[in-house]
Amino acid sequence: MGIHIGVDLGGTNVRTGIVQEDGTVEQLIQExxxxxxxxxxxxxxMIDMIERTAGGRTIATIGIGAPGPLDPHRGVILDPPNLPGWEEVALVERMEAHFGVDVQLDNDANAAALAEAKFGAGRDYTSVFYITVSTGVGGGLVIDGRVFSGAQGYAGEIGNMILQPNGYQYSNLNKGSLESYASGTAIGKRAEELYGIEGGAERVFELVKEGKEEAQHIVEEAVDFLAMAIANLTHIINPEVFVLGGGVMNAGDLIWVPLEERVKEYLFPGLIPEIKLKRAELDGHAGVIGAALLPLQKK
Structure with missing residues (x-):
């Protein structure tokens, strides 16, 4: 039968683990x-970590979640900003040549979406849109247990969605993009540039709790842009549930309470009682779990 291994490839760490049928992770290694x-x-x-994770057991499949842009159809990593030097890397081909098993690659947000849809907050729904709000903003759509990647593999790249034409910009994203206002990086940068608040998003959230109006303004702005994005996605895709995770969402009610109310202001009236926002349940292991599920998606 063999084991199913998930690999979460990030710019800072690589994590590998065996994922069981119930979604539990064993033999987790991080380097x-x-x-x-x-x-x-x-x-x-990565090859060494996979072999140590397997511990001599037969490997059935390997799934890899990695930063985009990448092409999941060809199994090629294109040129991700946080993996400098990774240009046109045929990752799947090289891994399959070494291990001789089915290897699947997809965007790390898609992998996390698949994990949440199967074992996390989206497990009771047939259509799940996962959003991660952390250093950046990413997304993934899962329908009937399968990731929808799009024609070129860019589906779910909501961070580059334009919400404020000619608005704020950082990195290589569009001006006025969602990620330029709602990500943890953006919250920290906006606070510093507008009000001289240093210490990043974490410091901004601390100051909100202390009642500082400038920090509150930054958070309200981020929430508003995130609410607009969710409303847009609702009107376009109309998933049964949105699952939100990532470091920014760990701010708790500072984000959740206003977000749930603000989204409703942008929806058709008939959608207001139907909108469902749930907190991600697998943030710690979603990358590894979802990666392992990539070769096992429902056909």
């Missing part, structure tokens, strides 16, 4: 990605 040492070094490390 530094060492991107500064080149692609080959990281690939060698």
């Amino acid at each position: 530094k990605t060492e991107v500064e040492n080149g692609v080959d070094r990281t690939l060698e490390k």
Whole structure:
């Protein structure tokens, strides 16, 4: 039968684990990605970690979640900002050549979406849109247990959704994009540039609790943009449930309470009682779990 291994490849860390049928993770290993040492070094490390994770057991499938942009159809990592030097890396081909088993690659947000849809907050629904709000903003759509990746694999890239034409911009994203206002990075940068508040998003949330109006304004702005994005996605896709995770969402009611109310202001009246926002349940292991599920998606 063999075991199913998930690999969560990030710019800082690589994590591997065996994922059981009930979604539990065993033999979890985490090590530094060492991107500064080149692609080959990281690939060698991944192979070694997978072999140590397997511990001599037969491997049935390997799934890999990685930062985009990538092409899940060809199994190629294109040129992700947080994996410098990874240009047109045929990751699936190289892993299949070594292990001789089915290997599947997809965006890390899609992998997390699949995990939440199968074992997390979206397990009771047939259509799930997962949103992660952390350093950046990402998303993934799962319908009937299968990730919808789109024609070129870019489906779910909601961070680049334009919500404020010619608005604020950072990185290579569109001006006025969702990620430019609602991500943890954006919250920290906006606070510093507008009000001289240093310490990133975490400090902003602390100041909100202390009643500082400038910090409250930054958070309200982020919530408003996130609410607009969710409303847009609702009108376009109309999923049964939105599952939200990531570091920013860990701010709790500072985000959740106003977000749930603000979303309703942008919806058709008939959708207001139907909208469902749920907190992610698998943030700690979603990447590894979802990666392992990639080769096992419902056909």
